[in-house]
Amino acid sequence: MNVQVGDRVEMKKPHPCGSKTFEILRVGMDFKLRCLNCGREVMAPRKKIEKNIRKIIGE
Template structure:
């Protein structure tokens, strides 16, 4: 899956604050994502993150 830094990910499951959109801060073996609503930063393994991605929104497209 082609995920880049700066992309917005819409996830299948929502964050406890109620938001489903996250900004990608770091890509590698782990993803570091930030909730767009509350600003909470989360690190999760690439496999788990890719499984939960519903849509990738790219700004430069």
């Protein structure tokens, strides 16, 4: 999957605040995402994030 830092992605499952859109802050073995609704930053393994991305919105 071709995801770059700065891309916005829509996930299959929403964040507890209700938003499904996140911004990619870091790419590697782990992804660091920022929720675009509440601003919370989350780190998760690459495999889990790639599985849960519905679509890449871009910058």
